[in-house]
Amino acid sequence: MSAFKVFVVEDDPFYGEMLKYHISLNPDYIVEKYETGKEVLNNLYKNPSVISLDYSLPDMSGLEVLRKVKENNPNVPVIIVSGQEDVSTAVNLLKEGAYDYFVKDDETKDRIWNALKNIRDKEKLEKEIDVLKEEIGKKYAFGNIIKGNSPEIKKVFTMIEKAIGTSIIVSITGETGTGKDLVAKAIHYNSNRSRYPFVAINVSAIPKDLIESEMFGFEKGSFTGANYRKIGKFEEAGKGTIFLDEIGEMDLNMQSKLLRVLQEKEVTRIGGHSLVKIEARLVVATHRNLAEEVQKGRFRQDLYYRLLGLPIFLPPLKERGNDILMLARYFVDDFCNENNIPKKSLSHNAQEKLMTYSFPGNVRELKAIMELAAVMSNGDLIDDTDISFSSPDRNTDFLLDLDDTLQGYTRRIIKYNLDKYDNNIVRVAKKLDIGKSTIYRMLKNKEL
Amino acid sequence: MSAEKLYDLTQLTAMMGDSEGVKMMLNIFLESTPKILNEINEGFATNDFDVLARSAHKLKSSLDMMKIDTLHTVIRQIDRIENVIANKDQLELIIEKINTTLNEVFIQLTNEKSVNNQV
Numbered sequence: 001m002s003a004f005k006v007f008v009v010e011d012d013p014f015y016g017e018m019l020k021y022h023i024s025l026n027p028d029y030i031v032e033k034y035e036t037g038k039e040v041l042n043n044l045y046k047n048p049s050v051i052s053l054d055y056s057l058p059d060m061s062g063l064e065v066l067r068k069v070k071e072n073n074p075n076v077p078v079i080i081v082s083g084q085e086d087v088s089t090a091v092n093l094l095k096e097g098a099y100d101y102f103v104k105d106d107e108t109k110d111r112i113w114n115a116l117k118n119i120r121d122k123e124k125l126e127k128e129i130d131v132l133k134e135e136i137g138k139k140y141a142f143g144n145i146i147k148g149n150s151p152e153i154k155k156v157f158t159m160i161e162k163a164i165g166t167s168i169i170v171s172i173t174g175e176t177g178t179g180k181d182l183v184a185k186a187i188h189y190n191s192n193r194s195r196y197p198f199v200a201i202n203v204s205a206i207p208k209d210l211i212e213s214e215m216f217g218f219e220k221g222s223f224t225g226a227n228y229r230k231i232g233k234f235e236e237a238g239k240g241t242i243f244l245d246e247i248g249e250m251d252l253n254m255q256s257k258l259l260r261v262l263q264e265k266e267v268t269r270i271g272g273h274s275l276v277k278i279e280a281r282l283v284v285a286t287h288r289n290l291a292e293e294v295q296k297g298r299f300r301q302d303l304y305y306r307l308l309g310l311p312i313f314l315p316p317l318k319e320r321g322n323d324i325l326m327l328a329r330y331f332v333d334d335f336c337n338e339n340n341i342p343k344k345s346l347s348h349n350a351q352e353k354l355m356t357y358s359f360p361g362n363v364r365e366l367k368a369i370m371e372l373a374a375v376m377s378n379g380d381l382i383d384d385t386d387i388s389f390s391s392p393d394r395n396t397d398f399l400l401d402l403d404d405t406l407q408g409y410t411r412r413i414i415k416y417n418l419d420k421y422d423n424n425i426v427r428v429a430k431k432l433d434i435g436k437s438t439i440y441r442m443l444k445n446k447e448l
Numbered sequence: 449m450s451a452e453k454l455y456d457l458t459q460l461t462a463m464m465g466d467s468e469g470v471k472m473m474l475n476i477f478l479e480s481t482p483k484i485l486n487e488i489n490e491g492f493a494t495n496d497f498d499v500l501a502r503s504a505h506k507l508k509s510s511l512d513m514m515k516i517d518t519l520h521t522v523i524r525q526i527d528r529i530e531n532v533i534a535n536k537d538q539l540e541l542i543i544e545k546i547n548t549t550l551n552e553v554f555i556q557l558t559n560e561k562s563v564n565n566q567v
Contacts, residue, residue, distance in 0.1 A: 013480040014510035018463060018473055025465070056505050083508050083527070104509045109463050 004120055007048040008033045009040045009065070010081070011058050015104070019052060019081075022109050023116065037065040044072045050099070050119050052112060055082035055089070063093060070097050077119050079112065133195065140189035145182045147330055148323035152315040156183070159312045164191045169262075171247075171307050172285040174314030177364030180285035181245060183312060188241040193281055196240030199233045204249040211254055213270050216261070222271020234267050237280035247307065248288035248299065259303045282307075317359040317366060324354055327363060331370040332382065342380055349384035353419075356412065357389055389419060414439060415448050454553050456515035463513070474557055477510060484510075485550055488526075492543045501529045519549055 006029050010016030013035070020031045032048075034040040037060035040051065051069060055062035066078050077099035082089070090101040099119065102111045138144065142157065163170045164187055172180045181200065188198045206214050217232030234242055244250075250258065261267050262282070266275040284307050293299035317324060328346060336343050346354075350373070359365050369387060377386040404412070417428045418439075429436040442448045457470060464470050484507045491500030505527040511519050522545050525535045535542060 012484075012506045012509050014473065014477050015513065017476045018460075018513065021469055021472070022463060056502070058502055058506075083505065083512075104512065106459060106462075 003030045004028055004049045004116075004123075005046065006031045006116065007040055007043070007051040009035075009037070009051060009057065010054045011035050011056070012054070016054075019109075019112065023052075023112065026116075028120075029116070036060075037068075040065065041068050041072075044069065047073075048076060049123065050116060051076060051078045053078050053080050055080050055084065055093075063096060066093060066096055066098055079115050081108065081112070137189045137194055140182070140185045142186060142190065145186050146179060147327055148320055149326065150315075150320040150323045152320050153323060156312060156314060159310065160186055160190075163187045163310050163312070166310075167281045169281075169307055169309030170283045170312060171290075171309055172283065172312045172314065173289070174285075174287065175316045175360075175362055176287050177359075177362030178314035178316065179363050180287075180314060181243070183314065184241070184243040184245075184283045184285060187283060188243075188281075191241075191281070193240050196238050196280075197236060198241050198243065199237040199280070200243040200245060201233050202245045204246040208251055208254070211250070212257060215258070216267045216269055217272075218270035219272040222269075226271065229269070232267060232269060234261065234278050234280060235269075235276050239279045240281070242280045242282055244282065244284045246286055247284040248286035248290055248293055252298075252300065255300045255303050259300065259306060262303075262306050282309075317362040318357075324359070324366065325351055327366055328354055328370050331367045332374050335371045335374045341374070344374055344377055344380050344382050347381050347383045350382050350387055353384040353387050353415075356415070385423065411442065411447055414442065418448065453556060454516055454518060454549060455556070456517075459515055460513055471561075474561060477514065478554060478557060478561075481507065481510060481550060482554065485547065488543065488546065492539060497529050497532045501526060501532050504532075514553070516549065516553060519546060522546060 006023050008016055008019045008023065008031055010019060010033065016033050016035065020033045023029055024031045032043070032046070034043065035058075037057045040053075053062050053065055053069075057065065062080050062082065066080070069076060069078055074097065078097070080090075080093050080098045080101045081104060082101065083104050093101055100111075100115050102108050102115075142160065146153065146156065146160075148154075160183060170184070170187060172183050174180050184200070185198060188194060201211075201214060203211065213230065213232070215232050215234055217230045217235055218226050220226055220229045261278065264275075265278050267278055268275055290299055290304050290307075294301045294304045317327075325346070328351075332344055332346070335341075354366075354369075361368075369389065370382075372388065373382045373386040376388075377383065414428065414432065414434075417431060418425070421427045421431070425436055425439050429439055439448075460473055461467075461470050464473060484503050487503035488500055488507070491497065491503060504523055508523050508527050511523055522542055524531065525542055526532045526539070532539070
């Protein structure tokens with residue numbers, strides 16, 4: 001952490017020296033003393049962490065110095081120390097941006113001491129927040145969150161890049177588990193809004209009656225139980241990004257309210273009269289086909305067009321070819337790293353097993369499967385037997401894949417049932433009404 | 449002038465925390481205050497009320513810290529230009545009071561310092 005530099009500006013050499021001495025008792029503080037306004041203004045280039053400023057200086061008033069300091073750097077806290085007990089002067093200075101106003105008395109030193117401690121703690125917290133924001137930014141850097149080389153995912157990368165450079169509304173569609181929320185975060189944390197909040201609302205997770213107050217806030221007393229004023233998510237997002245997940249689940253009444261907000265770019269808290277300007281960028285996501293929802297009368301057409309903006313479609317994992325194996329390896333490596341276990345690779349059979357599965361839960365499901373596989377495997381190799389699919393609709397999609405031979409179908413059906421019955425050959429043979437030897441032969445010939 | 453001590457170092461001692469700090473501050477007081485007193489006198493002599501008020505204001509917090517109570521009200525009669533104007537008729541008396549009190553304080557402090565140094 002850099003030095004905490006305190007400027008003491010005081011024309012009384014005695015009082016100034018006393019403050020300097022007292023503040024210097026904290027070895028973390030570096031104190032510099034100045035006797036005139038001009039002197040302190042000439043030394044602002046040294047970037048003080050805080051300025052203790054006497055209100056009456058020989059060459060200019062504390063107010064003039066305060067204004068010039070704030071012009072130079074609005075973030076530097078200025079504590080006014082004055083010999084005058086004048087409430088209106090104090091209020092005026094606080095309005096002008098002074099951090100605090102102390103009258104010179106017996107308690108001045110303790111007040112200054114506490115103020116410096118509070119300012120330093122706040123500075124530490126702000127730095128921590130900056131570091132964390134930077135880390136989050138890195139975490140959500142493109143390459144770190146969306147992995148893949150398939151042409152389908154490369155199209156997504158292109159669209160994200162286009163979204164980052166502008167403030168256009170982004171609508172993300174894709175099956176559950178494809179990473180819609182990650183794309184929304186990637187857009188936010190790689191855009192120039194990353195310093196501001198990313199506020200997410202899962203529309204389907206909030207009861208219908210609460211969604212309006214959650215989104216737009218409410219005033220104290222606006223309804224029974226409104227015991228305090230609540231800021232809505234749109235306001236909370238400020239100049240950041242508001243992410244409305246599962247927008248397709250929003251009811252028609254709320255849709256019309258959202259449309260009005262998007263048109264006016266203003267919200268009114270429930271029970272309130274004043275308008276609050278909306279500056280946040282909107283990103284929406286849904287697993288539904290909104291165009292179909294419009295046709296069925298479940299989604300407003302005008303809102304649909306308003307939200308369309310830049311559409312980003314996330315392909316299902318089963319359509320991303322070799323990305324499946326790339327992601328599988330990534331999840332295993334990541335899991336092994338996190339749990340301090342030796343790195344594991346995927347056997348040929350394991351790879352084949354993964355490539356024939358339909359992944360109805362998409363990337364989210366693959367992650368869970370690979371983490372379990374890493375736990376189940378005993379050596380440094382993950383075999384197909386370590387991989388178990390838990391999805392309710394398992395890999396039955398292959399039956400619809402007509403581009404296969406009868407032998408291919410037979411192999412898949414047997415493999416599917418072996419997975420289903422934990423490789424119990426006797427049971428599978430009985431279920432499919434074939435001989436056990438057929439299965440043993442196929443296994444021996446590595447056909448399964 | 450009475451031999452009664454015109455200052456009280458309790459507050460300064462509490463502020464500084466140790467005798468070294470107090471000693472340092474007393475040296476600063478004995479060095480800087482005569483200069484400010486001189487500015488007050490010059491301001492009075494030349495009818496420069498602005499200089500007079502600014503110098504008095506500068507002195508105010510030092511006097512409070514040293515708890516020179518006899519000057520508590522007096523210094524506030526001339527610490528702002530409007531106060532100087534309001535007390536214009538009594539200026540001579542006020543300046544005289546400040547001079548005599550502070551000169552006595554300088555003597556008492558110097559004596560106290562030399563006694564402490566001997567110990």
